[in-house]
Amino acid sequence: MPAxxxxxxxxxxxxDRLTAAFGADLLxxxxxxxxxxxxxxxxxxxxxxxxxxxxxxxxxxTSICGMHHPGEALELGLVYHLHSMHNGHRIRVKTYMxxxxxxxxxxxxxWAGANWMEREAWDFFGIKAVGHPNLKRILxxxxxxxxxxxxxxxxxxxxxxxxxxxxxxx
Amino acid sequence: xxxxxxxxxxxxxxxxxxxxxxxxxxxxxxxxxxEQAIGLARKNxxxxxxxxxxxxxxxxxxxxxxxxxxxxxxxxRLSFSPRQSDLLMVMGTIAKKMAPVLRxxxxxxxxxxxxxxxxxxxxxxxxxDSYSVLQGIDRVxxxxxxIPGCPPRPEQVIDGILKIQELAANESLRRRYSKExxxxxxxxxxx
Amino acid sequence: xxEGTKPxxxxxxxxxxxxxxxxxxxxxxxxxxATHGIFQNVLTLDGEIIVSAEQTIGYxxxxxxxxxxxxxxYQITTLTxxxxxxxxPINNMGWHMTVEKxxxxxxxxxxxxxxxxxxxxxxxxDHIICNTIIGQDAGATTPFLxxxxxxxxxxxxxxxxxxxxxxxxxxxxxGFERNFSDLAWQRIRAILKxxxxxxxxxxxxxxxxxxxxxxxxxxxxxxxxxxxxxGCTGPNLRASGVDYDVRVADPYSSYSDFDFLVPVGQNGDVxxxxxxxxxxxxxxxxxxxxxxxxxDKMADKTTFRADVPxxxxxxxxxxxxxxxALIYHFKIxxxxxxxxxxxxxxxxxxxxxxxxxxxVSDGGRTPFRLHLRRPCFIYYQAFPEIAKGGLxxxxxxxxxxxxxxxxxxxx
Numbered sequence: 001m002p003a004x005x006x007x008x009x010x011x012x013x014x015x016d017r018l019t020a021a022f023g024a025d026l027l028x029x030x031x032x033x034x035x036x037x038x039x040x041x042x043x044x045x046x047x048x049x050x051x052x053x054x055x056x057x058x059x060x061x062t063s064i065c066g067m068h069h070p071g072e073a074l075e076l077g078l079v080y081h082l083h084s085m086h087n088g089h090r091i092r093v094k095t096y097m098x099x100x101x102x103x104x105x106x107x108x109x110x111w112a113g114a115n116w117m118e119r120e121a122w123d124f125f126g127i128k129a130v131g132h133p134n135l136k137r138i139l140x141x142x143x144x145x146x147x148x149x150x151x152x153x154x155x156x157x158x159x160x161x162x163x164x165x166x167x168x169x170x
Numbered sequence: 171x172x173x174x175x176x177x178x179x180x181x182x183x184x185x186x187x188x189x190x191x192x193x194x195x196x197x198x199x200x201x202x203x204x205e206q207a208i209g210l211a212r213k214n215x216x217x218x219x220x221x222x223x224x225x226x227x228x229x230x231x232x233x234x235x236x237x238x239x240x241x242x243x244x245x246x247r248l249s250f251s252p253r254q255s256d257l258l259m260v261m262g263t264i265a266k267k268m269a270p271v272l273r274x275x276x277x278x279x280x281x282x283x284x285x286x287x288x289x290x291x292x293x294x295x296x297x298x299d300s301y302s303v304l305q306g307i308d309r310v311x312x313x314x315x316x317i318p319g320c321p322p323r324p325e326q327v328i329d330g331i332l333k334i335q336e337l338a339a340n341e342s343l344r345r346r347y348s349k350e351x352x353x354x355x356x357x358x359x360x361x
Numbered sequence: 362x363x364e365g366t367k368p369x370x371x372x373x374x375x376x377x378x379x380x381x382x383x384x385x386x387x388x389x390x391x392x393x394x395a396t397h398g399i400f401q402n403v404l405t406l407d408g409e410i411i412v413s414a415e416q417t418i419g420y421x422x423x424x425x426x427x428x429x430x431x432x433x434x435y436q437i438t439t440l441t442x443x444x445x446x447x448x449x450p451i452n453n454m455g456w457h458m459t460v461e462k463x464x465x466x467x468x469x470x471x472x473x474x475x476x477x478x479x480x481x482x483x484x485x486x487d488h489i490i491c492n493t494i495i496g497q498d499a500g501a502t503t504p505f506l507x508x509x510x511x512x513x514x515x516x517x518x519x520x521x522x523x524x525x526x527x528x529x530x531x532x533x534x535x536g537f538e539r540n541f542s543d544l545a546w547q548r549i550r551a552i553l554k555x556x557x558x559x560x561x562x563x564x565x566x567x568x569x570x571x572x573x574x575x576x577x578x579x580x581x582x583x584x585x586x587x588x589x590x591x592g593c594t595g596p597n598l599r600a601s602g603v604d605y606d607v608r609v610a611d612p613y614s615s616y617s618d619f620d621f622l623v624p625v626g627q628n629g630d631v632x633x634x635x636x637x638x639x640x641x642x643x644x645x646x647x648x649x650x651x652x653x654x655x656x657d658k659m660a661d662k663t664t665f666r667a668d669v670p671x672x673x674x675x676x677x678x679x680x681x682x683x684x685x686a687l688i689y690h691f692k693i694x695x696x697x698x699x700x701x702x703x704x705x706x707x708x709x710x711x712x713x714x715x716x717x718x719x720x721v722s723d724g725g726r727t728p729f730r731l732h733l734r735r736p737c738f739i740y741y742q743a744f745p746e747i748a749k750g751g752l753x754x755x756x757x758x759x760x761x762x763x764x765x766x767x768x769x770x771x772x
Contacts, residue, residue, distance in 0.1 A: 033462065035706055059589060113590060124426070267422065268420045298424070299428075301427070302422045302424045
C-alpha cells in the first residue's frame with residue numbers, strides 16, 4: 001500500500017472539465033505520485049486558475065514557486081499548488097515561459113496570498129507577474145544584481161578567502 | 171546543570187558575593203586602584219543588548235529563563251536600547267541585508283562596549299555559505315568573544331559571558347584611548 | 362474613546378472611510394524587542410491607531426532553497442531544522458517523509474508512532490513559546506518564567522533521542538538513527554505525568570483572567586474568508602473558525618490511528634489563537650498518551666527504522682568490519698544512491714500550519730529543486746490587514762500571537 005491516497009474520481013472530473021474548457025491550450029496532464037499535474041500555456045494560466053477556483057472549488061492557494069530548467073526552449077516555469085478543502089483534493093498547475101519574456105498574469109486578484117509568493121518568484125527567478133500591485137524584491141536586497149535561484153547563479157559567497165583550491169582540491 | 175558543576179559563587183539560594191580585588195586592607199580602610207574598582211563594577215553590572223535573529227535567540231531565551239538564570243551574573247536587565255548597553259550579544263545568522271543594521275547598532279553603543287558572537291552563523295556564517303549570508307560578523311564589527319556551536323548550549327553561553335566578564339574586569343581604563351584601539355576601529359571604518 | 366471604557370476595538374471602517382488623517386510614520390524593527398524576530402514594519406499612525414503597515418522582510422534570508430540544490434538528500438535535514446527552530450523535529454520528519462514518498466519507502470507502524478510522539482512533543486514546545494510570549498506581551502511575565510522551563514524538559518527528551526537540544530537533526534530517512542533509550546521513555550512518561558498540572562495552572566493564570574481577556578478578546582480579529590484568501594493555515598486559520606488540520610485532512614505517519622479533536626475558534630482574535638494553541642497542547646498530550654499505549658501493546662520493541670540501507674549511514678564499527686556496510690557507506694557518501702525521477706508535494710502540520718515540501722528530483726544525488734511552503738511566510742503578509750484600525754500596542758500582541766518565526770519567514 002503506498003503511503004498516500006489517490007482521489008481518482010476527482011482527478012478524472014478535473015481533467016475532463018479542463019480538457020473540455022481549454023482544449024489544446026492544456027498542454028499536458030499527468031498524475032505524479034498522488035497529485036494531478038496540468039501544464040497550460042502561460043497566456044491562459046490566469047483563466048485556468050479562475051476556472052479552477054470558481055467552477056471546481058479549488059478555493060485555497062497552497063503555494064506558488066518558480067522553476068528553472070536551463071537549456072530548454074521554455075526555461076522558466078511557475079508552479080501553482082491548489083487545494084480544494086471541501087474535497088480534500090490537491091492539484092498542481094504549471095506554466096512555462098522563455099527566458100527572454102518571463103511574464104505571467106498575476107494571481108493576486110484571485111488570492112490575496114499570491115502577493116508575496118509572486119514577489120518571491122520575481123526575486124528568485126525574475127518571473128514578472130503582470131498586474132501585481134507591488135512587484136519588488138522581497139527577500140534579497142532591493143539592489144541585488146541577479147536572480148539567485150536560477151541555475152547559473154553560484155551559491156557560495158564570493159568574498160570568502162579561506163577556501164582556495166589548493167587547500168581543498170576543488 | 172547537575173549539582174556538582176555549579177559555578178563558584180552562584181550556589182542556589184545564596185547571594186552572589188564577589189571577591190574583592192587586590193589591595194591593601196587595614197583597620198577601617200581598603201585601598202585598591204581605580205582601575206580595579208571600576209573593573210569590578212563593570213564586570214558585575216553588564217547590560218546586554220540581545221541582538222537575536224534566529225535559532226540562537228531561542229537558546230538565549232533558555233539561558234535567560236528560570237532554568238539557567240542569567241541574572242545570577244548581574245545581567246538581569248536586558249537593555250534593548252543600544253545607547254544604554256555595554257554588551258552586544260549577536261545571536262543568529264546575520265544576512266547581508268542585516269549587516270548595516272548591526273553596524274548601526276554597534277556604533278550607537280557608548281564606550282566601553284563588548285561584543286559577544288554567539289553561534290556558528292554569527293561567528294563565521296556557519297552552514298550557510300550562501301550569497302545572502304554575511305560570513306561572520308567580524309567582517310563588519312570587532313568581536314571580543316566567540317561562542318561556537320549551532321546553537322551553543324546555555325552552559326556555553328554562560329561560559330562566554332564569564333569570559334566577557336573577565337575581559338571587563340581586567341580592561342585597562344586607558345585601553346579605549348589607545349592607538350591600537352583606534353586602529354582597530356579605523357580598520358572597521360567606524361569613527 | 363470615553364473614559365474608563367474599553368476602546369472601540371479595531372476601527373477598520375473608520376480607517377477605510379478616510380476618517381484618520383493626522384498621520385505620523387513609525388518605524389518598527391528590524392531589531393525591535395517587541396517584534397520577536399527581525400522584520401521591519403513601517404507603520405502609519407493617527408494617534409495610536411494604525412492606518413497602514415508596510416512590511417520588509419528578508420533580514421535573515423539564508424537561501425535554503427538554493428543550498429538544498431547542492432546538498433544530498435540526507436544533508437538537507439540540517440537545513441530544515443533551522444526553518445521553524447521552535448519545533449525542529451516536525452520539520453525534520455516532514456522532510457524525511459517527503460523523501461520516503463518519493464522513493465516509496467514504507468515505515469513500520471512502530472516507527473510511525475515514535476515519530477508521532479516526537480512531533481507532538483515538538484508541537485507542545487512550539488506552542489509553549491508562542492503562548493508564553495503572548496502572556497509576556499500582554500504584561501504577564503510569570504507564565505514565561507514558569508512554563509518555559511517545560512521546554513527544557515522536552516529538550517531533555519530530544520537530547521536522549523538524538524543528542525541535540527534545539528536544532529535536532531532528528532531521525533533519518535526511513536526512521537530513526539537509533540532506538541529510544543529507556544531514559545527517553547522515562548522522560549516522556551514524566552512529561553505526560555507532570556506537565557498537565559503545569560498547563561492547568563498556566564490556564565488558571567490567564568484563561569479567565571479579566572485583564573488578559575480584556576486585553577486579548579477582539580484584539581486583532583481576522584475573519585475566516587480573509588484568512589483563507591491569504592493562505593493562512595494552522596492555529597491562525599483554526600482560530601478564525603476553519604477546521605483545517607493537515608493531520609486530519611491528509612493523514613501522514615498514521616495520524617488516522619489516533620483519536621483527537623481539532624480545536625477551532627470563532628473570531629480569529631488573539632484570545633482565540635491563544636486558546637486554540639492551548640487546546641492543541643492538550644490534544645497533543647492525548648495523542649502522545651495514545652501512541653505510548655499502542656507501543657506498549659506491540660510485541661516489537663526494537664524496530665526503529667525501515668529496512669533502507671541505501672539511506673542510513675551504517676554504524677562505524679560495521680563499516681570497518683563488514684564489506685556490506687562499507688559498500689553502503691561508500692554509496693551514501695559518494696551519492697550513488699538511486700533516487701527516482703519525479704516530483705512530490707508532501708505537507709505536515711507544523712507548529713504554524715501547513716509546512717509543505719515540493720521536491721523535484723531529476724534522479725541525481727541532490728534535489729533538482731526544493732520549494733518550501735513556509736506557513737509563516739504566507740500568513741504574515743496578512744498582517745497589515747489585521748493590524749489596520751487597531752492600536753499600536755495591540756498590533757504588537759497580534760504579531761506575537763501569529764507566532765512569526767523569522768527563520769521560517771525568510772528561509
